[in-house]
Amino acid sequence: MIVRSAVLETSGAARPYYESSPLSVREVELDAPGDHEILVKVEAAGLCHSDLSVVNGDRVRPLPMALGHEAAGVTGLTVGDHVVMVYVPSCGSCSYCRDGQPALCQPGAESNGKGELLGGGRRLRADDGSEIHHHLGVSAFAEYAVVHESSAVRVDKRVPFDVAALFGCAMATGYGSVVRTAGVRSGDSVVIVGAGGVGLAAVIAAVAAEASDVTVVDPVESKRSRALELGATRAIAPDEAADIVRSELDGGADWVFEAVGSTRVMEQAFGLTRRGGTTVFIGLPHPNAELHLPALTIIAESRTVKGSYMGSSRPQEDIPQMAELWLDGRLPVERLISGHRPLDEINEAMEALADGTALRQIIHPHHVGDAVAPAGE
16 A cells, blocks of 8 residues: 655655755555464654664664654554554563563564564565665554564543554553653652653653652753653752752662663763662663763662663553553553654654654654644544
């Protein structure tokens, strides 16, 4: 079938992206699903820094590539099922999958690195017949997508598509890092450095876990305000963080989450962690970046440093659970959404993400025009 999709031919385009237009929205051919694959009509797709990192070249991916990895839509698992797409397909049989760590699935990581689906190969082609790579097994900035069956999780139809889309990445990562990686408990103190979509998802999770204190650190005032609206105890600028956290939290927090992907910020997050506490790194830094931490402090203060990819989540369990929590009013995920755009405005949306003014923007592939209502309305 012929579908409209946002395709990246080369990375490293000059900003602003609404002028350089690194992504071209054009018609591509989408093959029918193969074994263990399904066709999804994409209703809403979130724009994430993982998309931006491919555009700006921080994450090297095989090109051309159809971008987008955080989405929800309608599929034919059973006619009309609503599904959330997951950006790490899982084979179910490797040692990581058997151990309950599907986010670390080895075949899934290999297929994502090649720009293929888990079953091998690609299902997207340009009009000259050349293949187009898949982004993280999803390629959601398109009207339709073919994904491996493990990349789609059924979700309650009462959850609007724009909210459901965020369960696949922002919430899987932010919520998962708090609940799965850290296991934050009632009474724990938490600091979250970086108040983008993933960082604020971690705020939502920490509040739901009844942490005694949730401090957010971010240089952007509007993001700090949003953190307070979501239940954070305080929201402060980076240059104030060390003094305030150490004085208010008796030397530091039990859990500190870094959600930026900057080694400088990762080092700052480590410095905000108390003796015996744990620093959790969520953001993805440049592949060549190196992190420098005081080795003696890790040992002498019994510190723990942990990485958290996709929040250590188990999507088939966690996404339906998050949906139920949202329906119960305990996870205000809709507050992470800062705008809705048609697919043709993908480059404008990418620039808004790059300049730091946007949280989670929702792309609606089937909408044509200027004003876009939230999916489900």
